[in-house]
Amino acid sequence: MCIKKRLKKGFTFIELMAVVVILGILAMYVMPKMFGRVDEAKVTAAKVQIKSFEQALRLFYLDNNFYPSTEQGLDALIAKPTTGRIPEKWREGGYLEKNAIPLDPWGHEYIYLSPGRNGEDFEIISYGKDGQEGGEGYDADISSSEIEGSQKN
DSSP: OOOOOOOOOSOOHHHHHHHHHHHHHHHHHHHHHHHHHHHHHHHHHHHHHHHHHHHHHHHHHHHHSSOOOTTTOGGGGTSOOOSSSOOTTOOTTOSSSSSSOOOOTTSOOOEEESSOTTSOSOEEEEOTTTTSSSOSGGGSOEETTTSTTOOOO
């Protein structure tokens, strides 16, 4: 007579706990790197949006021979200004693909100045992650005057 031992299939509690601990250690190593990448991606997205605004402002200038005033702001790219200097050749449908001014990646409005603080025709600013002027790291301001490859005057 051959007695067969019945084998239990599955994992023991100890084995499951070991896997959970290993996954926890991996998460502690990987998660900070991933969150850092999210902030880097938001900075890059802000720079891309600012470059998009620059292109739209250049088209506005080509049509009207002036840039919107600070008071008219970026809204002049989606709706014909009704105050200040009125553009005679404003493009029907606006200068941006979507008929809205997007917020920066952190949910704050972009700041538009014309003329810019450093003598440029205009300047577009995101106050970064904290939404406050100044700051360092991901809280630092992102300005069109400081983005590499931005067109000056």
